[in-house]
Amino acid sequence: MEASQKKSKVLKTKNKTPKTISARQSILSIDDNLEILDLQRIILELEGFEVFTAESGMEALEILSEIDEPNLILLDMQLGDMNGTQFLAMLEEKKPEIIEIVPIVFMTGMDVVPESKAAGLIRKPANMDTFIKAVQRFIEMGYHEPYKH
Numbered sequence: 001m002e003a004s005q006k007k008s009k010v011l012k013t014k015n016k017t018p019k020t021i022s023a024r025q026s027i028l029s030i031d032d033n034l035e036i037l038d039l040q041r042i043i044l045e046l047e048g049f050e051v052f053t054a055e056s057g058m059e060a061l062e063i064l065s066e067i068d069e070p071n072l073i074l075l076d077m078q079l080g081d082m083n084g085t086q087f088l089a090m091l092e093e094k095k096p097e098i099i100e101i102v103p104i105v106f107m108t109g110m111d112v113v114p115e116s117k118a119a120g121l122i123r124k125p126a127n128m129d130t131f132i133k134a135v136q137r138f139i140e141m142g143y144h145e146p147y148k149h
Contacts, residue, residue: 025139026050026067030060030087031076031107036124040074040131047132056080057087064095069102071139075118077108085114092117103138 054060
């Protein structure tokens with residue numbers, strides 16, 4: 001997918017005022033595996049979510065500076081440019097308000113994840129029903145205390 005397609009739902013402004021096109025619940029999905037990213041986007045859009053995608057932690061930080069806070073962030077534990085814990089630390093430094101109000105969920109095949117400010121995890125691979133139910137559950141819960149590993 002071309003960068004212009006991935007970010008087509010983002011309105012860029014010169015003063016960096018966050019803008020999104022719709023008031024639908026939104027999700028930022030971060031994964032360096034383009035096939036997984038596309039599959040998540042398709043599934044979530046079919047469920048009615050507005051979906052933003054990023055292939056790296058740095059791209060995700062850029063997107064988060066251009067959009068309103070999403071309702072959920074899905075974060076792959078192992079990205080090409082950093083790991084999930086490093087992304088959370090960078091996000092807390094650059095946009096601490098997001099860490100405080102948006103549930104961030106690790107997407108991982110790992111059995112154990114490091115202690116962090118993530119709200120929880122969704123195991124990969126997950127079947128479609130399990131994935132959708134977990135996403136809906138995390139959005140309904142909203143922000144809460146970090147997941148205790």
